[in-house]
Amino acid sequence: MAHTATSNLTVTTISLTMAELGPLNPLPVVAAELDQPYTVGEGVPEELQASARYGVVPNVYPYLMQDGYSREAAPKELPAVVLENSKLRVTVLPSLGGRIWELFDKATGKQLLHTHDAPQLANIALRKAWFAGGLEWNIGTRGHSPTSCDPLHTAIVHTPDGKHILRMWEYERLREVVFQVDIWLPEDSAVVFAAVRLRNPNDHDVPMYWWSNAAIPETDRTRVIAPADEAFGSDYTTDITRVTPTSHEGYDGTWLVNSPHAADFFFDIDPGERRWVVAADDDGDGLAMLSTGLLRGKKLFVWGQGQGGKRWQEWLSPGAGPYAEIQAGLAQTQFEHLVMPAGAEWAWVEAYGNGHLDPEASHGADWVAAVADAGARLEELLPHDDLEAMLPAAITNADVPPSKMLLHGSGWGVVERARRLKGGRRWIDESGTPFVDESVTEEQEPWLGLLHGKAFDGAQSFVAGWDWEELLAAQDNPEATFHLATMRHARQDLEGAKEGYRKVLEAKGVRRRTKALAHRGLGLALLAAGRDAEGLAELRSGVETDSSATALLSEAVTLGIRHGDPTMALDLAESAPKEGAAVGRLTFLKALALARGGHGAEAAAILRNGVEIPDLREGEDAIAALWEEVCPGEPVPAAYQFGMH
Known part of the structure; x- marks a missing residue:
């Protein structure tokens, strides 16, 4: 374990058993496919409803999807930075979204975060790839961040006031803002600090979203406490409504093991109260999450005790035991975006440590007493005024230049x-x-070239913005026309997109990949307009133009089934590759197409033989549903139960 030390900050590596992230999915993300916010039910204030309607995006374009991973894990060394003092040891993974991976409390010998040595990539983030555990930073829009599995720019900063800071930052492409996280651990401090700064360089308002999510170990006796009697609740199937977490659907939801199914509780903390959320195990130990005033929201998420929730946890953290999450965000709930004004800078400080609650009070039947005790204990851990007083220095230190670069982001x-x-x-x-x-790679080079007046000859990556569209429109070649059509498509100008794709398909000497993607884009635009037969024909042409593109094939098969042509889907599935990350999904799609085409027995045989989909979507219950359809009366195998309910 080679490492260099600077005070209480050590640059080292950590060994984790993980699958490779794999190549990016080459298909531009153009369809309107992000889940729209849940409908808002009773007792939800108009202010919350308005911010839930504001800033919703159709997709995460210009990002590409990260779904090239399998479930074949192998040990690998990852860069890590360890901050350590007499009380805590904090391990950060800059190459995986800057996640705090371990927060070890030396006095009790407990890991305050759910952590493990074999994190499994799964389809849970906005760009699909995500892994469970630690404490992550989420920006952009509702969901796990586009940067979840990306390296961040990382440096060590020595400040004039004597701090040794680990700084991580990146340009976030969906909202076109810059974020940074500064982490430091003072000598003898019982808490580690993270100062976050968001900057909107645009001359217009930007819808903003930020949630810091901490995975915590779930024991039979873990309870989560926050200074609120009520919350805005959602169980992933119903409206968001005002609920009482301690008396919810006949159980006390603040005890992690009481929830029968997955659930969110966004605590409705009075604006006059200090904002915190804390977990307490049998001994009263557990993660305390404190923040300065701007980070308003505090949340509890549980997977629930159902078969699906348990299956998800084992899928994500094999053998590592159950976990829940406590979270802190800018808005009151995760269904909202806030208006970040043009040119604005927002900053806050977060603090994390062991709450050391009184086990009797925190586990007692009197919620008011439990909250009062927790509040008093957290005031001892870190007085509210002391935390607020740290903000001005954190803002000043945010501009101190790095002393040593450790890692490049994008x-x-x-x-x-x-x-x-x-x-x-x-x-x-x-x-x-x-x-x-x-930090510039071949992903960015064609776009830098275009800005510097070079002729545009295509790119594997994508960009967004009116100025880019103007630059491409001046180029007049099929590659530029294709990218222009893609940008229009991503912002849901379907007529402009179709016109552009057709122009590409009519041109001479177009590259095979570009032609295949133009067929695909035209197909998606036609499907969105309800012209199913024409749309599916274009998708088929795309697959036939570039038969090596597995992502294209998988999408065409999926949409063939969804839009009522299982024969086409089955036909295409026959040409599927026999190895690689996509095989599991394509095998399942073949079974689904067989069932839709009236061949239930053949579909059942495939499922009985075993199907595993590495990029199965959170809450996607498609395998179980197909099993129930083609193997009626037989219990669904546990390996196929992923439903949140």
């Missing part, structure tokens, strides 16, 4: 700076968060 910050300079638009002060040319 090159998109470099592209964005060049784009804004070209358009005469403002950009951030990069003193504390430099975007360096060394």
